[in-house]
Amino acid sequence: MTDSIAVKIKDLKKTFSNGWGKRSTIIKNLNLDIMENEIFGYLGANGAGKTTTFKLMLGLIIPDKGNIFFGGKPASDYKNRSFLGYLPETPYFYSYLTAGEALDFYASLFDMKKSLKKLRVEEMLRLVGLDHVKDLQLRKFSRGMLQRIGIAQAMINDPKLLILDEPMSGLDPMGRKDMRDIILKCRDQGKTIIFSSHIISDVELICDRASILSKGKLQQVIEMDDRQDNKNSTWEIICRGKVFDRSTIKKYGNIKHRATGNRHILSTVDKIAANLIMEEIKNQDLDLVSFGSRRKSIEDIYIKSVGVEGKKNG
Amino acid sequence: MSRGKKMGKIVAIALNTFRESIRDRIFYSLLFFAVVLILFSMVLSNLTIGDPLKIVKDFGLGSISIVGTLIAIFVGIGMVYKEMEKRTIFIILSKPLARWQFLIGKYCGLSLTILVEVVVMSILLFVLCFLYVPQIPWNLLYAIIPIFFEILLILAVAFLFSTFSTAFLSGMFTLSIFIIGHFTRDLKSLAQTTEDVLFQTLSNVIYYVLPNLEYLNFKTRVVHHLNISISEVMLSLTYAIFYTIVVLLIGIFIFQRRDIN
Numbered sequence: 180m181t182d183s184i185a186v187k188i189k190d191l192k193k194t195f196s197n198g199w200g201k202r203s204t205i206i207k208n209l210n211l212d213i214m215e216n217e218i219f220g221y222l223g224a225n226g227a228g229k230t231t232t233f234k235l236m237l238g239l240i241i242p243d244k245g246n247i248f249f250g251g252k253p254a255s256d257y258k259n260r261s262f263l264g265y266l267p268e269t270p271y272f273y274s275y276l277t278a279g280e281a282l283d284f285y286a287s288l289f290d291m292k293k294s295l296k297k298l299r300v301e302e303m304l305r306l307v308g309l310d311h312v313k314d315l316q317l318r319k320f321s322r323g324m325l326q327r328i329g330i331a332q333a334m335i336n337d338p339k340l341l342i343l344d345e346p347m348s349g350l351d352p353m354g355r356k357d358m359r360d361i362i363l364k365c366r367d368q369g370k371t372i373i374f375s376s377h378i379i380s381d382v383e384l385i386c387d388r389a390s391i392l393s394k395g396k397l398q399q400v401i402e403m404d405d406r407q408d409n410k411n412s413t414w415e416i417i418c419r420g421k422v423f424d425r426s427t428i429k430k431y432g433n434i435k436h437r438a439t440g441n442r443h444i445l446s447t448v449d450k451i452a453a454n455l456i457m458e459e460i461k462n463q464d465l466d467l468v469s470f471g472s473r474r475k476s477i478e479d480i481y482i483k484s485v486g487v488e489g490k491k492n493g
Numbered sequence: 494m495s496r497g498k499k500m501g502k503i504v505a506i507a508l509n510t511f512r513e514s515i516r517d518r519i520f521y522s523l524l525f526f527a528v529v530l531i532l533f534s535m536v537l538s539n540l541t542i543g544d545p546l547k548i549v550k551d552f553g554l555g556s557i558s559i560v561g562t563l564i565a566i567f568v569g570i571g572m573v574y575k576e577m578e579k580r581t582i583f584i585i586l587s588k589p590l591a592r593w594q595f596l597i598g599k600y601c602g603l604s605l606t607i608l609v610e611v612v613v614m615s616i617l618l619f620v621l622c623f624l625y626v627p628q629i630p631w632n633l634l635y636a637i638i639p640i641f642f643e644i645l646l647i648l649a650v651a652f653l654f655s656t657f658s659t660a661f662l663s664g665m666f667t668l669s670i671f672i673i674g675h676f677t678r679d680l681k682s683l684a685q686t687t688e689d690v691l692f693q694t695l696s697n698v699i700y701y702v703l704p705n706l707e708y709l710n711f712k713t714r715v716v717h718h719l720n721i722s723i724s725e726v727m728l729s730l731t732y733a734i735f736y737t738i739v740v741l742l743i744g745i746f747i748f749q750r751r752d753i754n
């Protein structure tokens with residue numbers, strides 16, 4: 180199914196000069212396929228090489244070795260950026276332009292009819308909730324508002340592929356939710372989205388797949404659905420009541436019980452024990468508050484795969 | 494992609510650059526400086542002996558040249574560097590746009606800015622001359638048009654440096670080239686009077702590599718109504734255009750290959 184690969188990164192290597200003729204390798208032999216219509220999370224600590232990877236994809240910097248393809252076509256040809264949208268890490272704009280002027284300018288760098296251009300600008304301003312400040316100069320915008328203009332310009336050409344570098348940074352909780360909704364909506368429209376983050380929960384909430392980059396190397400690619408069948412998942416049950424009589428379930432040694440006031444939190448890795456707890460709650464006439472399986476989080480995977488190197492470092 | 498669409502993108506960059514520079518405060522301060530200079534020539538013409546009109550013309554043309562060059566250096570060195578410094582370049586170059594289109598667009602936009610400045614200053618000078626002798630001094634154009642092309646050449650040089658150097662260094666380099674460019678011939682004759690082989694070689698290299706900006710200087714001859722043939726002016730302009738294109742091509746060549754950080 181080679182035709183469903185949206186981005187192919189092959190044997191990518193990038194070094195930077197650090198003065199005095201020495202070069203440090205920032206991306207080491209990176210290989211990665213991103214499938215069409217998936218949300219791909221690109222995780223990594225600060226300085227792991229996420230931004231560098233994206234800049235290589237956009238042709239802003241030139242690889243020492245290796246190739247990148249968008250739908251089979253070389254990324255190095257600027258024409259193949261027509262169906263692409265890019266949000267840089269903390270985007271910067273011409274501060275003397277108004278929001279409307281800026282989007283209109285970016286739109287004019289695509290082969291777009293004038294009438295369509297106007298339509299897209301309005302549509303994008305509405306999408307990011309900034310239509311009321313269309314005529315305000317960008318130098319008067321807050322960080323969060325600039326981030327929204329950033330996503331608007333990235334989508335001005337209705338791209339098939341979106342590359343978002345730390346899209347949630349600089350946003351308040353409401354803004355983060357809006358950004359997640361926009362990303363999810365893009366996937367519903369058939370777009371491919373790749374975004375970087377050093378915050379695990381952002382990735383956990385919306386991604387189909389995620390990879391962990393550490394020191395320019397891909398440590399692991401995680402399929403999000405895999406985690407649910409993981410043997411290590413934990414059942415967590417919360418109920419409310421004066422006392423929780425543990426006498427009948429005592430024989431299961433692997434049940435943890437914490438009580439704070441009226442609240443009881445019971446957790447176990449054993450499915451049978453979990454069922455038993457549920458029965459006891461019914462028998463003892465307690466109030467069930469919640470029941471769920473706490474999956475093994477990416478955080479665990481992340482720390483496991485990066486942790487060794489992280490410790491060496493710090 | 495059709496040629497029209499390619500041009501469309503260059504025009505979009507050019508217009509945006511033009512809009513940026515005329516919304517910039519430095520443009521107005523330099524324009525103001527030019528107006529003050531030209532008006533000052535009136536004071537000067539009253540204080541000194543000689544034909545006051547000639548002094549106004551001489552000083553006025555000089556002002557257009559100096560202020561125009563300063564603008565070219567100030568805006569030219571920022572052309573690429575400022576986009577990198579302010580990181581506005583990342584979004585632009587992520588669009589389906591070749592780097593040469595970006596550079597040519599920027600250059601055209603700044604040329605337009607300089608054209609506006611030169612036109613404003615020229616109109617002012619014309620009005621001033623008209624106050625002395627009620628007659629439009631069209632022959633000043635023989636000096637002003639070459640000045641404009643000289644400024645465009647300087648702009649290209651500033652642009653070349655700014656593709657690989659910092660704003661400060663680019664400014665210093667460009668200013669030196671402007672100054673040396675007006676003295677290359679003197680330098681060469683000076684070198685021929687000495688025995689120093691090294692100095693002779695050096696001045697020869699400078700003479701043949703750096704632009705000879707005196708080719709574009711018709712100021713004195715215009716002011717003193719000396720004969721100027723159209724073909725001579727055309728030849729000078731051709732020289733300036735050719736030199737400018739070569740410098741721009743070198744700039745594009747360098748910029749095409751560098752990392753945008």
Ligand SMILES: Nc1ncnc2c1ncn2[C@@H]1O[C@H](COP(=O)(O)OP(=O)(O)O)[C@@H](O)[C@H]1O
Pocket residue numbers: 195196197205223224225226227228229230231232754
């Ligand atoms: N132009 C450059 N010159 C030298 N080193 C660089 C340059 N750009 C990035 N780096 C280094 O590359 C590493 C990765 O940077 P980056 O890709 O920005 O990481 P991330 O986006 O994952 O935080 C960092 O150690 C950074 O210092």
Ligand SMILES: [Mg+2]
Pocket residue numbers: 226229230231268344
């Ligand atoms: Mg980064």
